[in-house]
Amino acid sequence: MTVISKNRIKASEFFGGGYNDFLKYKGRYRVLKGSRASKKSKNTALNIIFRMQKYPEANALVVRKVFRTLKDSCFADLKWAIHRIGVDADWEIKESPLEITRISTGQKILFRGLDDPLKITSISVEHGVLCWVWIEEAYEIMKEQDFDILDESIRGSVPDGLFKQITLTFNPWNERHWMKHRFFDDLVGYDSENKPIYKPRKNPLSDDGQILAMTTNYKCNEWLDASDLKVFEDMKKRNPRRYKVAGLGDWGIVEGLVYENWKEQKFTLDDVRGFHTVCGLDFGYTNDPSAFFIGFLDLENKRLYVWDEMYETGLSNRKIYETITGMGYGKETITADSAEPKSIDELRSLGLYIHGAKKGKDSINNGIQWIQDLEIIVHPCCVNFLTEISNYMWKSDRFGKKLNEPIDDFNHLMDAMRYALEQYILGNGWIY
Structure with a gap:
C-alpha cells in the first residue's frame, strides 16, 4: 500500500497560492470560476487524489456534459495528479471503461456524461460511499434542471468524518448563465412582475454555509513563466473584453448577440x-x-x-x-x-x-x-x-x-x- 508521508510532501508545494479556502471547504457546493491558467482544473484533480488517500471510504464521480470530452480533460488531469503526488503504484488506470481505482482500498473515480442521464442517476460503488462530484467545464450545462438531476442523485448518509460535496469548475463566459444567480448572487426581492431581483454576494461563503463561490485567475499561478504572462498582457492590449473573462475570471457581459434564433x-x-x-x-x-x-x-x-x-x-x-x-x-x-x-x-x-x-x-x-x-x-x-x-x-x-x-x-x-x-x-x- 502506498502512503503519502506527511514529512515528505507538503500540500502547499503542489497547490501553490490562492486556493486555501477552496481546499479546506467541506460544504455542499464548491464553485470555482476562473481564468485560463488559474490552476483550477489541476488543483481540483490534485485535491481529489489527496482526499481519497486520506479518506479510504470515499469515492468520486467526475462529470462533463458530454462523456467523450472527459478522456482528454479530467481523466488526463487526474492521471497527472497521481503521478505528480508520486502514488502511481497504488492506482490502476483504465480507459475502457474510463475508470481509476485505488488498488489498496478499492476506491474508485468514476466518469460520466450528462448526455446519458440514466447512467448518472443509477451510480453505485462496491466499497465505501460516493460522496464527491467534480463537474468540469460546468458552463457547458445550459439547463439548470440537468444539474438538479445530478445534485439529487448524491444523497444518503456518509460515515463520520466524510462529507458530500459537488465541485463545479468553469470559465465564466456569460453572465446570463444560471450558475451566476444560483451560486454567486443573493435573492433580494421581486419586481412588479414578480421576477426575482439578485445582487452579487460580497462574501464567497453563503449565509447558510453551503456554498463557497470563488474566482481565481492567472495571477495566482506562480508557475507561469515570462512567455506565459506575455500571452495575457498581449490579450489585455489586443482584446480587453476577452482579457476580462479569460484573463481575470470576471463574468462575460453579453449584450448584442449576433444569433438569438x-x-x-x-x-x-x-x-x-x-x-x-x-x-x-x-x-x-x-x-x-x-x-x-x-x-x-x-x-x-x-x-x-x-x-x-x-x-x-x-x-x-x-x-x-x-x-x-x-x-x-x-x-x-x-x-x-x-x-x-x-x-x-x-x-x-x-x-x-x-x-x-x-x-x-x-x-x-x-x-x-x-x-x-x-x-x-x-x-x-x-x-x-x-x-x-x-x-x-x-x-x-x-x-x-x-x-x-x-x-x-x-x-x-x-x-x-x-x-x-x-x-x-x-x-x-x-x-x-
Missing part, C-alpha cells in the same frame, strides 16, 4: 432524414482551434439542425483528415476557409471532398443575415458550438454603440457554419 434540443438522425447535409471547416492551429461543423438544413421550413463538431488546437492537416474521417464524415462535401488554399489542397489529396468558400465583400454580414432567418436547433453534444453561439456578439465602439460587425472571437464554429451554408446563401440570390 437558437435553442438546445435533442434530436436523432431519423428526425433529420431527407434534409440537406452541410459541412464547414475553419482552420486553426496554435491559439485558435480547427473547427469542423456538420448539420442538416431543412430548407423548406428554414430550420438548421446542428449535429456534430470538431474543435481542437494543434491539429496538422493530416490529423484534421484523420479526425474527420474517424468521426464518419470522410465522404461528405466540405466547404472550408479559402484563406488556406494549401491546406485545402493537402486535405483534398488525402481524400476529403473539400473546396474553398467563395467569400467576397460583405460575405460575413450577408451570411449572418441569411442564417438569422433560420431556426437553429443545437444538439446538446455540441458543447463548443453552444459556447460560441451564446457569446458571438456585435462589436461596440468606445462609447458602447453597437457596430455592424461581429467580434473576432467565439467565431470558429460560427464561420464554419457559414461556410457550410454558403451554397444555399448564394442559391437564394444573396450577394455573398
